[in-house]
Amino acid sequence: MNATTSPAPYVHGYSEHEARRLGDQADTLAELLHAGTGYPAGSRVLEAGCGVGAQTVHLVASSPGARLVSVDVSGASLAQARERVRAQSPGADVQWHRADLFDLPFADASFNHLFVCFVLEHLRDPLKALTALRRVLRPGGTITVIEGDHGSAFFHPDSARARAAIGHLVRLQAGAGGDALIGRRLHPLLDAAGYGHVTVRPRTVYADRTRPALAEGFTRATFTAMVEAVGEKAVAAGLTTRADWDQGIADLHRTAEGDGTFHYTFFKAVAVRP
């Protein structure tokens, strides 16, 4: 690893709180994000940056016969992923590897499909990552990439402090070398990395009081929890005051109550190695 390929300091951290948030996020959004992703029995699939296995359990459920290989740089996350899959899908065929996706210990063209979810946004050089991943994909094989874009968050009641809090998270992530607005860049990045037939489909989450499970599972437990978790860093960096921050977070919670509404768009890209 060198300065451009080493992971950016992971802005959300590896705490228990973050592991729970990733699980809530994946479970709440499973249908929205995994719809259309199913790999044939016997195909070899690489999940790059599996984290605590929050997506792995859904990959296993939707592609029961596929041979999944899940990698992450964090040994602690891999251990949690293994445990999650063992508990939720006993007998699932998953191989685990601690590895850097920029320098994978696999032969060229050794996978039929690649799956990468919520990883590129944390990397200093996502183009280099996609190019490195292409090496292990067979010609004709697909890569699926899913990312959010915090610029797509809007809500009612509107709140300048809530918008500012989201902006502080975007700045902190950029300061750590990542890009919380990467969803809109997936098409050009995949093009530039040499993939063909790139298609990007936005997947929108919209919650109001008729969708209480989404208001709780997404607006509160996923999005607001993610912003809330960087409060100490935002105050310490002098981006905001404690009072403004607390009001911004309270205003985000308010969008999950009563007449509140919340909108966010994820971007799901599928492309082919020529």
Ligand SMILES: C[S@@+](CC[C@H](N)C(=O)[O-])C[C@H]1O[C@@H](n2cnc3c(N)ncnc32)[C@H](O)[C@@H]1O
């Ligand atoms: C936000 S988590 C997403 C985890 C999972 N894909 C999900 O959607 O729940 C990002 C993960 O990417 C991993 N990661 C970051 N840089 C990496 C690298 N160079 N190689 C492998 N994994 C990496 C981190 O350790 C972290 O577990």
